[in-house]
Every structure is written in structure tokens, then in C-alpha cells.
Amino acid sequence: MKAARLVEFAGPDGLAIEEVLAPVPGPGQIRVQVRATALNRADLLQTMGLYPAPPGVPADIPGLEYAGVVESLGAGVTRWQVGERVMGLVAGGAWAEQLVTHEREGLRIPGQLSFEQAAAIPEAFLTAFDALTLQGGMREGHTVLIHAVGSGVGTAAVQWAKAVGARTVGTARTAAKLERVKALGLDLGLLVDGAAPSFAGQVQANVALELVGGNYLPETIEAMAPGGVVMLVGLTAGITAELSLRTILSRRLRIIGTTLRARSLEEKIAVAEAFAAQVLPYFAAGTIAPVVGSKVPLAGLKGALEAMASNETFGKTVVTL
């Protein structure tokens, strides 16, 4: 099969499209013929050698999400039949024509969505759902602060928060991105200077989706209402920050670091099953929708990664196979 292989840790330039052996589905696993995959910031780190794949997935093929068709079944698989449409998260290996995954991690693609649309769902919406709902305790009436609101996770979070009746406040560094997210349900858009972010005076958030970290986090903490939860999901602005412990203590805040990739199979299955029950019906009803900012073929992967690195993208960048 064809795959985007990491041949050296050199950023996107370290990738080569090569022929490799297809993976073999083990017990309980399905093999998927991938029709579309997508880009994530974690992929950029992986191409630089900063985010190695965990054991059990291909170390040299990045790619964290996919949409495709069940191609064959491992021993004991009961939930899928060959030919069914499936999407999901993997810990690596999705930038390839085929991948294997546990049958209980796969999600059924809602009927009206294309493979390209479906490939834009898993990482963005599972991350937003897991962080805001399962860990952050977001409820109707809450105010939710979402940074990098034009990103894949940001656009997913706005839609999911609106779907459950929360008020959405988002930050971005360009007015054009904020305008585009307003059409998705953003209630208040805050234009932020990345060098000196200042937004704490404009919001009192119950839950924050901290996708940026670094110099944003001190402001995020000041922007929290008593009892608020800061979900620390991304660190594009920096990996350290000087924080006010007094604010964290006196407001009884919770700062929660989270990553989906490092979890055990059982934890991942639990998130996938909660997502299937609680979020997929909204896609089926058309209340929420994946945001495909651009589409490229596998050969266009490098250029698309560079565009993401320079913050030019909106929503998800999908790769077709």
C-alpha cells in the first residue's frame, strides 16, 4: 500500500510517499481502506521527532484520524461487516491507504457525510467533546472560552458548546477567522495579539479550552469564574508559563492536562462509545457539521503541513487517498 512515511526528523520535508506493507488486523481489529485522513498539529511535532508514536502503532507513519471502508476483519470481530463506512482516531498510521484499529474504536459515519467530511470529525470533535463535556463538565448555561477558535478543534468546540446550550467566547489572531466562526455559533469573538494576549476582562468562563498555552494561560486563568475548569489541550504558544497560584487556589480552579493519544485502549473505547451515543446524533441531524477548510491529495501533504504551521488554515485540512 501507499503511505506517507517519515524517513527523517526534518519537519514536513522528512516525509516521503512510499510503498509499504499493509498492516494485518489482529483479534478484535478491523482493517480499513482509508479514503480520507486529516492533519493535526501533533503531526508537525512528530515529523520533528518531538512526539513519538506510542507502542503498537507504526512509528514511521503519522496520521491520527481517518474515514474509509471496512476492508477485512480480524478474528472475533462482531460489530462490523466488510464494506461498512467507518471513521475514527488512531494513535498513528492514518496517512496510509490501509490501517488497523480495534473494532470498538471505530465510529459509524452518519449517512449524509462524505469521506472527506467524515475525516474532519474524529480528532476535532472527540477532543472537544472529551475535554468540554467528559472532563470539563460543561453544561447548558455555562460560558465556554475557546482559544484558536478558527482551528479544527476550535470550530468543533464552538459547535458542540452551542449544541448543549452554552455561551461561546472565542479568541483568534485575525478578524477574518472570528467572522467565519460566528457563522458556526460563536457568541463573542475576541481579537487577540499573540505577543501580548489580553482578554481576561471580557469573559468569566466556566470552562476554557486552552489550545494555545504559553503566554495565553495566565490570562485564561484570570478569565475563569470561581470553580472554573481549564482544559489544557495544546501548547502552540509555549510549553511553560508563570501562573498565579493564588488565583487558582482562591477561585478553586482546576487545570487539567489532557491528550487522547496516550490513553489505554479501554479509555479510548469509552470515549468513542460516549461520543457515538451523545454527539453522533447531532451530526445525523445536521445540527453540527465538520469544517473542511481545504482538501489535498496525499502528494500535497507537505505543503498543507506548512500552511498549518504558519496558522493560515481554517478548520480541518483533509487529505484524500
Next chain:
Amino acid sequence: MKAARLVEFAGPDGLAIEEVLAPVPGPGQIRVQVRATALNRADLLQTMGLYPAPPGVPADIPGLEYAGVVESLGAGVTRWQVGERVMGLVAGGAWAEQLVTHEREGLRIPGQLSFEQAAAIPEAFLTAFDALTLQGGMREGHTVLIHAVGSGVGTAAVQWAKAVGARTVGTARTAAKLERVKALGLDLGLLVDGAAPSFAGQVQANVALELVGGNYLPETIEAMAPGGVVMLVGLTAGITAELSLRTILSRRLRIIGTTLRARSLEEKIAVAEAFAAQVLPYFAAGTIAPVVGSKVPLAGLKGALEAMASNETFGKTVVTL
């Protein structure tokens, strides 16, 4: 009645023993004849004007815990009779011969304990129980890291953690304090230089009781096992810290700020009732015991506060009335 009144924000010197009017119990409240109270670091802050009492409690009488006898009943009280022995937390007003409190916040004093012993229980053990168990999710087999392990909360936390079958690791700045806590069940004592604390290489903790903050917190974060919970309870070493967000994210840590005083009455009652059900039986059985480091009369309050400020104390300092 006699009370220690704060007449100016001048540290312990701002306190004067004066005659004041006794408080009147409202509906659902009991009035307590206080037989013993105790000191907390928060009192020091309050004498400096840095930790004002919340609404509804005397602004000028510090004191956060008490043991005594029910003296009279407000309207509608059903749980207490005059003459019963009671202890508990209040948000202020305990450095006085009488105080009022909601009947559901009061805890029954286990039979064999004196008033002096009982006064050493509420703040230390409720804080440790709430932080480690109710919020931190401490379980049998966990490793628990406890800073300032010779303090009132520290000595309570060691005993409670041992009682539920956890392994206890504690830090202190003198070997003598570590030795004394070993007798209470400390499994591993780490002598720490307060100017440059270094202990992360010696422990992998599931739950940490961060009673110190400041320059301890970066080390505490490095000392956490994946999925660990840091309960931020005290900040004697400093109110800011530069933290590794990468470690928080990649290990999926939770940093939780907590304070009992700022909570609603309903929240406080819930903690008191959980404590009565889960912890008081251990006192009754003698498995855990309050640690009374020293006892002073009300007239000795100032000197005792100064001893606490200079870290000379061990366990709780109790004030008899």
C-alpha cells in the same frame, strides 16, 4: 463574652482580648460554648488584612475551628441538644467563648477525646480528607506526596492516607519533624532545602497535597505519575510559579485549587457529613488521632501565632478557653 478581637491589621500584635457581645443563633443554628480552638496559617493572613472573613461571620474575630458544648439552640434545630459535645469548622469567630454555626456543620466529638484534642481535628482532617479523598480520588495502593508533613494538615494527611492503605511520602525542612511524622505512619521522609527544593526524582505520586506552593510546585509536578492530581491547598512559599505545561499535558495531570472557607453552606455541610460518615469512625477506633503540638490559653495567642509564622510548630497549636 471574651474574644480575641482584631483591632488593627498589624499581624498578631493587632489582636486584643476584649469583652464583646455573644452571637445569637439564627434558625437552624446552634450556639457553642467554646472550650478549645486552634491556629491556622490563614489566621496569620487575616491578622495582616490579607484574608478577610466572608459575609455572615464576625469580621473582627478570627478562628476557624472549635470544640465545645452546645449551649443553646436556634429555631428549628433537631440534631443537637443542649450539653452535647460538638466540634467543627467555621468561616471565622472561633477565637471567642461562644460562636454560632449551622447545626449540620457541627460534628460529634468521639467519646475518648478531650476538647483540646477535638479542637485539633476540624481544619486539619477535613482539609486532608476533602483534598485527598473527595477531590483527589486517593485510593488504596496510591502513593501520596505530602509537603510540610509536620504541619497540622500534613500530620492529618499522613494518618488519613495510611488509614485508607496509601503509601505516604512527605517533605519537611528539618530531620526532627520527619522523625516525628514517621511515628504517625510516614513511609518515606524527604529532607528538603526550602530555597531549592529537590525531590522529584524520589517519588512518583498519584496524589499530592501541595501545602507550600511557590518554588515547590514545579518539583511537585515533576514528581507526579501519569494521571496524578495536585491539590493546591497552601502557598506559604509563594503565590506564583513557572510551570511546565508540557508535563501537565503529556502526563494528563490535574492541578486543583481548593479552599474550604469560600464554599457555600450546602457545600460545607456535604463535606462535614461525608467526614462524619467516613473519617470519624477511625477516630472513635483510635486508628487516627489529632496531633496537638502545643497548648496555650487565650492570653498566649500572640506568641503562639509568632511561633507558627516561624515554622517552629509541630502538628496543631490549640488554644484553651
